[in-house]
Amino acid sequence: MYVGIDVGTSMVKAAAFDDTGRELAVQARPVDLTIRGGFVEQDMEEVYAAVVAVLSELSAAVPGPVELAGLTGQGDGVWLVDDEGRPVRAAASWMDGRAHELVDQWLADGTFETVFRRTGSAMFPGCPGPLLAWLDRYEPASLDSATAALYCKDMVFQRLTGERATTDVSDASMPFLDPRTRTYDNRVVELLGLTHRRRLLAPVSDPVATARTRDAGLPPGTPIANGPYDLPACALGAGVTAPGDGLLIVGTCLASLVGTTDLDLTGEPAGLYISTDRAGYWLRAMPAMVGTAALDWVLSTTGVRHDEVDALLAATPPGANGVRVLPYFAPSGERAPFVEPRLRAELTGVCLESTRGDLIRATCEGIGFAARHCLEAAGLTGSLAVCGGGTRSPAWMRLLADVLGRPLRVVEGEVGARGAVLAAAARYGVALDTAAWTEPTAVVEPDAARAAYYAKAYQDHLSRLTEARSRSHP
Template sequence: MFVGIDIGTSVVKAAAFDRDGRILAVERARAPLVAEGDRVEQDFEEVFAAVARVARAVCGGRAPALAGITAQGDGAWPVDAAGRPVRRGISWMDGRAAGIVAEWIADGTAEAVYRATGNTVFPGCAAPLLAWLDRNEPAVLDAAATAAYVKDVAFQRLTGVRATDVSDASVPFLDPRGRDYSPAVLEACGLGRRAGLFAPVHDPLPGAEAVAGGVLPAGTPVAAGPTDVTAAAIGGGVAEPGDGLLNIGTSLVCDVVTDVLDLSGEPSGFHFATAEPGRWLRVMAAMVGTAGLDWVLETTGTSHGELDAILDGTAPGAGGVAVLPFFAPSGERSPFVEPSARAEFTGVSLRTTRAELVRAVCEGTAYAARHLLEAAGLRGSVTVCGGGTGSAAWLRMFADVLGRPVRVAAGPETGARGAVLAAADRHGIELDTTAWTRPSATVDPDPGRAAFHERGYADHLDRVARARDRWAARARPYSTRSALES
């Protein structure tokens, strides 16, 4: 039995697999978020209690041959030397550091970081959050032994080892060629004096044995990482340069395998280092994916169970309603960084139905996915995973908008599956990767709907460009002279 643990944003999952990758058991537990205005935090002790519940449940009293851990990335999780939190963890969804990101964009720091690492900064990533803590709660960092990522805190509590991997360390401090923290980037972010807070980077993955008296039986081989984006790509069988993964989860995450490190052009997205030197995941991760759908369903009084009937019962184009799906209060991070980005609905009238509003959000999200995949350099096959794959009608819409077949990743729990495969590689345990990652289905596009959405996508890109101009103008300092002259 092989166990994968995936610490999601609000749900912790564990899956047990047999040697051929067949699911033996899956368990999930909530890990509540504490949201106050633009601040989103989590209590790590609640998160770890959820880890313990799901891991013990899937093991069922048996000792697994191996356990792999993956988790949500980014955020800031300051802990002491024993891996105990010194304050609540700050989620990647948090927006309190938006002002710092705006400063860094204005003074060139954000671009300098991207040119050095291939990774953008956004309000919920470690760099601005730690800079915010250093300015506003310095005693927290003084008391901390590690400014950790959540999977690494869990790994430390399971094994006693303080470490991280190249994927989590990538955003935004890792030198992508040297595969260790960049002192210049730490200094640029004002964190040079806090360098001791960063856990050692184990290349490619930290591996150890579970300690006695913990969640897993003592001696169980455990590996931490990679981060959930990379683990999902592994679990989905996305391995060749040019191939992409579309993860329709809380956050819409699109990534493409690349062996070219191109840091030119507009700073956008991320380059996650992988276990193989000279190969990266070019990641474009939007702030909102299914969370936007959840919002429109709740707002219109629609249940998730109605979604397929709504999409099947409405025509492409949603009766003229179009949506830019930038719903996050902290703005957008891919395929551009804009803290002031907000969702926009156009074409709404008194005759607009709730079904059309729902369909418009689904179409806007699909257009955003295509924008992200193209920005990441997609030129091969597309594999899809995540909670959004539960809607067959939405899956068909994604295939139509992308204009190409989409392979549905082996499920459930693609991230946990990838965590096990990565852990097996780390500990020298041979598993049949082809069998573990064989897609469960392929969804082909409809030629007529694909042609319609080709035009819709062009309109989407035009509306994004015009919205960015407005957001940029809104962000410029107010000038009395220019206002009078206008």
Template structure:
């Protein structure tokens, strides 16, 4: 039996799998986001670490001791810890917007493009380099106190094992060089060369340690494997391994990604290029800021809950009776397939006859159009897997299938991040497993009658986007 832990933005999950890849049991606990000022989003690191020990204790009490535990988690943001791995400041979330002006200045000065040419990654307000640059100017004492400026999963690893390390999935962005190391040029471009000692050592495969922390439920000495972070972990867990194959995670954000065997740092800067942990393969990722958070906002506005979505979608036809949504509701703007901290949402086509159902359908369609925009930019040519909380809605999945005009492959179970980090840990520990059995599909959703209507809707979505850009400045 094996345990995968996925430390998300608001939920920490531990999932137990047997030797066939079947999910045995799971445990989850919610964590809070803090908003100390407008546009700022942080997390209490101690609370996040407690959430990990809580889910491990509860799960192990029911299922027994695992062969190992593997850790994945949210990417980006900035997690500062001291030499003992204790938090030296609240974690700044990837959702944070305080570094928006930093990103705008990097774009204007050519830094953004120069960084993209090094490692194929754009910067956005919640990226580690932007946050670290902001703190270096406005809160330098926080960096002075820290021994490590790391990532969520790495903080958990050090807490459990004492190992200070990271892997190439997180470090590809922002300071990576696409060859498994840090780029001195990238550090210099961001003005952070003097903070290089805060970057943790990169392990070429995945960091591995032995459990030393008591009160986790796990036996002392249990192997703990860290990484990759959630985007590559979900790709592993969904069986996305061949160049051209992709996946979309319909979560708080809309994470679209495609496997490539040749990273491309030419063209217009857009998206991320992430190491997968498999030599010679990268993920061309377009993690848009839109997602279920945009739908949740509309549902709250109309006084409905997620349980009402199927009925509301049934009440409004494809095209939402002329209502259209640009779903850029994040206060930090957008990061894929374009970067604009000033990007904002719009709802058009409203009349006195517009219903709540029209609004809900329009935002569901708008998010699906954003997914197509991202996947087109990422170079999707093969099969497409779909995961995330939004994938639990058959009605919304049908909209995605129609907008994308291709079959959607649903992986074996919904916890693909935890599954993927366990699959990756087999390789890191040199253990055999049946990859096809672990990452097979549960079902396929085929495109339906809405394909033609949504082809026109997507064209109008792109026109709407271009018309809106001048209003964001």
């Protein structure tokens, strides 16, 4: 048995697999986000307790020896810990927007672009650079008392194993890692005014760190590997390992990833290059801030249940009877395929005749247009896999195939946990049939007529986005 642990933003999951990649059982537990005035934080003790709980429940549901475990989780944010890996303060989430003024300043004075040209990372308010700089300015006591500024999975790994905190090249990619040398770029640290906080950056373990678990949910002594974080872990779990092939993760975050061996730091500063366990191979990532979170907000606001979405999409025509949604709902604005910290969502074309179905379809279409924008910017030329919570809606998958104008290799189940196991197996030298582990569950083909309609609607989306971006500047 192999166990994958995925510490997500709103849900912590643990999945058990047999050696053919068949999913044996999954345990999940929600975790809270505290959102107030642009601050988005998480209780680290709650997150860790959820990890231990799902592992304990999984062990009870599928008793037996565990060959090895792999760990992944949400990226970015700042998780300040002491020597024991215990929290110094609440974790600042990747969704946090408090540092938008610093990003605005760095956009204006050229620091933002300089950092991108050196690391391939386009900073946004919720990534560690701006958050650490904000904490250094407004909450220095927290940094003074911390031993390390970790990423989510690194905190969990330290608590599960007792090993000193490290991170991996994927998490370290934003924003301090030089993707060519796979080490921290101290000039970037200096540009962000953080040289005196350099000690907080966890050592980069390349390849990923391994250890054995203590008595915390898994059998003591279970071999476990730390990383990569959830985006590249999903790419592994979906079989996206060749240049040109892509992955769309329709989750809380709408993430677009395309494999590449070309490190081009000359284009528009947006997204990031994620370093992988293969030197010379990166994932060109365009992780838009909001995916299913946008739909969840609209569902909550309109009183529509998740199990009603498919029927409403089927009953509403393409174009949603004139209703349009620009799906930029995050309090920190947008980070891909452009950076606009002040950009906000827009809902237009609504009248007294508009229905709940119109609002739902317009939101799903808007998310699809955002995904197309990101995938084009990331350089998609090959096949496209899709995973995440959004794949549970067949109607949304058909809509996405039409909006994107290409077939979708739908990979269901716990794809991040699956990728974490594959990464752990590679690290420990355990031979697994990766083709069998990453087999798609379905292929959704686009409808030619609807795809042609959406190709024109996408151009309208880009025009409206340009106008919205111009209005977002003070």
